Amino acid sequence: MAGAYATFTHITDYMGFEGLLTEEERMIRETARKFVNAEVLPIIEKHAQDQTFPKHLIPKMGELGFYGPSLPEEYGCMGVSNVAYGLLMYELERGDSGLRSFASVQGSLVMWPIYAYGSEEQKKYWLPKLAAGEKIGCFGLTEPDFGSNPGGMLTKAVREPGGKWRINGTKMWITNGTVADVAVVWAQTEDGIRGFLVEKGTPGFSAPEMKGKWSLRASTTSELVLEDVIVDEKASLLPNVKGLKGPLGCLTQARYGIAWGALGAADACYQCALDYAKSRIQFDKPIASFQLQQEKLAWMVTELTKGQLLVHQLGRLKDAKTYTPAQVSMAKMNNVNVSLEICRKARTILGANGILDEYPVMRHMANLESVYTYEGTHDMHTLVIGQEVTGIPAYR
Amino acid sequence: MKILVALKQVPDTETKIKVAADGKSLDPADVKWITSPYDEYALEEAIRIKEGKGAEVMALSVGGDTAKDVLKNALALGADSAVLLKGDGQGDAFAVAQMIAAYAKDKGFDLILCGNKGLGGDNAAMGPMLAELLGVAQANVVVKLELGEGTFKAEREIEGGSEVVEGALPAVITAQKGLNEPRYASLKGIMAAKKKTIEELDAAAVTAGAQVSALALPPERPAGRLLQGDAPAQAQALLQALKDEAKVF
Numbered sequence: 001m002a003g004a005y006a007t008f009t010h011i012t013d014y015m016g017f018e019g020l021l022t023e024e025e026r027m028i029r030e031t032a033r034k035f036v037n038a039e040v041l042p043i044i045e046k047h048a049q050d051q052t053f054p055k056h057l058i059p060k061m062g063e064l065g066f067y068g069p070s071l072p073e074e075y076g077c078m079g080v081s082n083v084a085y086g087l088l089m090y091e092l093e094r095g096d097s098g099l100r101s102f103a104s105v106q107g108s109l110v111m112w113p114i115y116a117y118g119s120e121e122q123k124k125y126w127l128p129k130l131a132a133g134e135k136i137g138c139f140g141l142t143e144p145d146f147g148s149n150p151g152g153m154l155t156k157a158v159r160e161p162g163g164k165w166r167i168n169g170t171k172m173w174i175t176n177g178t179v180a181d182v183a184v185v186w187a188q189t190e191d192g193i194r195g196f197l198v199e200k201g202t203p204g205f206s207a208p209e210m211k212g213k214w215s216l217r218a219s220t221t222s223e224l225v226l227e228d229v230i231v232d233e234k235a236s237l238l239p240n241v242k243g244l245k246g247p248l249g250c251l252t253q254a255r256y257g258i259a260w261g262a263l264g265a266a267d268a269c270y271q272c273a274l275d276y277a278k279s280r281i282q283f284d285k286p287i288a289s290f291q292l293q294q295e296k297l298a299w300m301v302t303e304l305t306k307g308q309l310l311v312h313q314l315g316r317l318k319d320a321k322t323y324t325p326a327q328v329s330m331a332k333m334n335n336v337n338v339s340l341e342i343c344r345k346a347r348t349i350l351g352a353n354g355i356l357d358e359y360p361v362m363r364h365m366a367n368l369e370s371v372y373t374y375e376g377t378h379d380m381h382t383l384v385i386g387q388e389v390t391g392i393p394a395y396r
Numbered sequence: 397m398k399i400l401v402a403l404k405q406v407p408d409t410e411t412k413i414k415v416a417a418d419g420k421s422l423d424p425a426d427v428k429w430i431t432s433p434y435d436e437y438a439l440e441e442a443i444r445i446k447e448g449k450g451a452e453v454m455a456l457s458v459g460g461d462t463a464k465d466v467l468k469n470a471l472a473l474g475a476d477s478a479v480l481l482k483g484d485g486q487g488d489a490f491a492v493a494q495m496i497a498a499y500a501k502d503k504g505f506d507l508i509l510c511g512n513k514g515l516g517g518d519n520a521a522m523g524p525m526l527a528e529l530l531g532v533a534q535a536n537v538v539v540k541l542e543l544g545e546g547t548f549k550a551e552r553e554i555e556g557g558s559e560v561v562e563g564a565l566p567a568v569i570t571a572q573k574g575l576n577e578p579r580y581a582s583l584k585g586i587m588a589a590k591k592k593t594i595e596e597l598d599a600a601a602v603t604a605g606a607q608v609s610a611l612a613l614p615p616e617r618p619a620g621r622l623l624q625g626d627a628p629a630q631a632q633a634l635l636q637a638l639k640d641e642a643k644v645f
């Protein structure tokens with residue numbers, strides 16, 4: 001059941017935000033919105049309940065050009081603006097964070113590093129297939145004992161004779177892991193952290209799915225187990241980056257999209273709560289007429305609006321190539337945080353109905369608990385901003 | 397083969413319609429405009445013909461500056477070119493048909509596709525009038541279309557069944573829901589549309605066939621009434637109301 005919210009066709013726009021967009025940015029957002037309304041909202045609650053990812057949408061999103069759209073056309077991508085990419089993430093996450101996570105990983109964490117760090121052959125081979133959704137990718141950085149501090153990772157790659165590498169280690173919390181055709185695996189080497197493309201089916205490589213999540217239930221999350229995995233240097237090693245800046249560079253891309261995406265979930269919850277409050281009668285009046293509920297709605301729309309303007313500015317900076325990772329940290333930290341709070345407030349406005357899957361609210365709220373933690377926790381981004389303004393890193 | 401698709405911009409079904417101060421037209425403030433859904437079927441059919449057997453597809457709309465959105469969207473979906481006939485596309489269907497006919501005659505279109513009606517106005521008049529003005533064949537409310545060598549075969553919805561009509565091209569075909577499933581504009585199409593331009597022309601001067609004299613919203617639904625008493629009393633009261641007030645007996 002898509003529930004009462006399926007009919008909302010417009011983005012919440014309190015401050016004339018749409019007027020800041022170019023024509024093609026608006027059209028791209030409309031396409032994504034139509035797609036989400038027709039293809040995602042009617043089926044997503046069941047997938048979340050069943051803990052399954054809607055796999056049939058993968059090629060459809062590829063056909064529409066949803067993966068890595070800001071990469072250049074010569075690799076089968078679209079060369080759209082960063083703002084257009086952000087709007088796409090917004091609309092996808094209005095459907096479900098699992099869908100947005102899929103597109104984030106595919107575009108920003110797999111296609112982007114291949115584009116930025118890969119050889120010409122690797123780019124030519126992988127990017128068009130990943131853009132079309134013919135191949136699926138995942139990004140393996142986090143380990144059981146190294147989350148916020150990935151620099152300490154234990155996964156190790158050593159050079160073998162004949163242009164080969166041997167990789168050993170375990171990754172955890174890897175989105176798309178089980179379904180991926182290729183994993184971008186980060187490993188310690190004698191010259192620092194390096195990235196490797198490991199294909200599904202390589203002997204010694206497996207990706208068992210992690211179950212039991214109360215969040216991002218419509219997204220596949222997996223372990224990656226690498227036991228004496230032998231890969232060919234030319235095909236596998238990403239030649240053009242060394243050190244932690246490799247994976248961190250990818251995360252900056254993905255976090256940028258997440259700062260937009262979270263607002264999509266918040267928008268869905270705000271619109272749902274507003275509609276509910278206007279039609280739900282208690283004490284002979286719509287609950288929207290009570291000050292306590294209006295305070296919540298006013299806070300929600302204000303924070304949503306501020307968040308939109310923040311990511312719009314960040315997107316324009318990114319288009320001009322003048323943005324900094326610390327600016328991305330602020331957008332990710334703030335927007336995910338306020339979005340989670342918007343979802344929680346929406347939940348209270350819906351009363352008991354707020355916990356039901358007839359409405360999208362509890363699903364979005366639970367999803368954002370993951371988003372709050374992944375791609376750098378809320379705390380870590382706070383400390384990045386702290387370091388930016390004080391010059392003192394407080395996380396070490 | 398050359399195909400012309402006529403597209404109308406209409407208020408989104410979710411727009412809360414307000415009547416303008418003149419009492420004859422819609423207040424355009426706060427209206428969100430969309431392509432009339434029936435026209436989307438027409439455009440999709442044209443693009444499928446283009447993909448299937450090859451064709452040149454031109455999108456056309458009569459309207460003001462805002463109607464360019466409809467044309468941009470058509471270009472993103474796969475139309476090769478687009479023309480905006482600047483004129484009143486919201487009013488009289490006969491006037492619109494004359495404007496399109498004036499533009500389309502002598503341009504060698506083999507097929508003209510449009511929606512069987514414009515959402516909201518629901519006149520279902522423009523397409524048939526256009527065919528008459530151009531002196532070509534027509535098939536309306538079409539749910540299936542096949543093209544032969546200079547011929548068409550169209551299945552159309554009629555009261556309680558369907559009818560198959562055949563005829564020679566050129567022809568005007570008006571589309572009905574069911575003709576196809578329109579696609580979404582892909583990012584590739586949207587980026588490609590950026591490079592295409594919309595030709596803007598003043599619509600031909602025409603004589604109106606009809607004028608809107610007044611436009612009004614339906615009256616607000618009165619509050620419901622709860623019948624009191626036990627079941628027999630309620631039934632009695634209901635019967636009375638149906639007889640005396642609703643006068644259904």
Ligand SMILES: Cc1cc2nc3c(=O)[nH]c(=O)nc-3n(C[C@H](O)[C@H](O)[C@H](O)COP(=O)(O)OP(=O)(O)OC[C@H]3O[C@@H](n4cnc5c(N)ncnc54)[C@H](O)[C@@H]3O)c2cc1C
Binds near residue numbers: 375
């Ligand atoms: C659904 C889901 C999908 C994911 N997908 C991926 C993926 O595709 N690829 C991938 O590589 N990873 C993925 N992750 C992992 C994610 O990036 C990590 O969970 C995240 O980096 C945090 O690591 P952790 O869970 O080990 O928490 P920890 O690092 O153990 O942190 C626990 C708590 O301690 C705090 N903390 C840690 N260090 C400090 C400090 N120095 N100062 C103050 N507070 C501190 C944190 O803020 C947090 O509150 C995913 C996670 C989830 C939940």
Ligand SMILES: Cc1cc2nc3c(=O)[nH]c(=O)nc-3n(C[C@H](O)[C@H](O)[C@H](O)COP(=O)(O)OP(=O)(O)OC[C@H]3O[C@@H](n4cnc5c(N)ncnc54)[C@H](O)[C@@H]3O)c2cc1C
Binds near residue numbers: 287349351353
């Ligand atoms: C899992 C579950 C189990 C339950 N079990 C039981 C049970 O065993 N027996 C039973 O009888 N009930 C049960 N309930 C129902 C529960 O008590 C109601 O959900 C609760 O009373 C709130 O009512 P509501 O959900 O209709 O919300 P509403 O009353 O519609 O409230 C919606 C929102 O409006 C606010 N609001 C309402 N009136 C005002 C006002 N005047 N001023 C300001 N704000 C206002 C509320 O605070 C809330 O934020 C259960 C609910 C749940 C979720």
